[in-house]
């Protein structure tokens with residue numbers, strides 16, 4: 001009895017010396033639920049309310065007001081930056097997640113999209129994967145680190161932001177302009193990566209290093225028009241239709257960058273058969289023609305290989321019985337990082353091959369440089385991945401869509417999309433119906449981000465010389 005008591009005391013002492021706080025899953029779940037159930041859609045939502053709720057959680061855990069910044073361009077578009085102070089030995093890190101969500105029409109869903117619920121091992125709700133999972137995890141992890149009296153070597157700035165999914169007041173852009181400490185960050189962790197599983201088996205842990213650049217163009221043909229009983233061959237609709245048909249037959253040249261090359265190189269090692277052979281073939285110089293052909297037929301691989309431009313909207317004419325005076329189309333391009341949007345426009349003009357058509361960018365392209373494969377970030381990602389999921393490779397990815405990483409990369413802050421949140425590649429529901437996240441994957445992702453945050457902010461182990 002006595003010896004058991006003393007053993008318990010020793011165990012208690014050693015664990016309190018390590019001051020290692022166990023993860024409180026119940027608290028994490030509560031935070032997640034609270035965040036999900038605050039409406040943060042663009043139409044009727046309010047991110048300030050969500051920012052305030054998360055700040056209140058941190059305050060209850062001992063964070064001081066001076067370290068909880070809430071601000072935004074309008075009263076309902078607030079952002080939160082919560083800072084855990086470091087020793088200042090290194091420059092700060094930003095852990096960013098957006099708290100606005102895509103609209104969800106309740107009648108399209110199997111149940112209320114704004115009510116958090118757990119069914120058969122999944123959490124369901126709008127935002128459960130994009131991006132309130134990461135947002136809630138960052139808050140819960142800050143509370144856990146606070147309980148440990150954790151002392152990072154750099155400030156940890158958790159940023160929960162508005163208007164990533166659309167809207168006029170992107171939160172990251174606003175913070176970069178209006179919250180000076182933001183610009184001092186050395187790098188940032190964001191969404192855009194994530195773990196991929198197939199048939200329940202973990203395949204890879206993706207790190208987003210770059211993303212394609214969004215650029216839409218308006219095509220317009222004008223004409224004096226006239227009575228439709230006296231038609232002419234020279235018709236704006238015909239001009240536009242022919243140009244768009246040219247576009248449908250055109251492929252931009254393939255152009256691999258460091259990130260996509262590394263993606264194919266590392267993926268080839270975990271794939272089999274023709275796909276593995278094509279992944280090796282595509283990185284040859286010149287690339288294997290069969291691989292190019294097969295990849296070009298698959299929308300995802302095609303989008304990795306080249307800039308794409310596609311017609312998305314069409315409008316023409318003003319009356320059933322009149323010759324059209326105007327015909328317009330929207331062509332949406334996703335430009336590879338590093339390619340010049342002005343040159344893409346010139347290429348489009350030559351593909352359309354019709355000087356009656358004016359081609360105008362809708363908004364300036366927001367180009368962003370790819371983040372480097374920096375060992376002080378990628379090293380810890382690989383280390384924690386190997387520890388938690390032995391044998392699962394870390395693979396650089398380029399997003400074909402856009403994230404807030406474009407803003408931070410443009411501001412000179414290398415940004416890495418990584419979450420350790422695994423989902424099945426055949427079960428992507430972000431922005432869609434019955435969005436969900438696997439419960440086990442959620443808490444594993446939380447542990448991954450907790451350990452990664454530590455590796456990034458206090459890499460030297462206890463006992464070694466500091």
Ligand SMILES: [Zn+2]
Nearest residue numbers: 098130131191
């Ligand atoms: Zn998102």
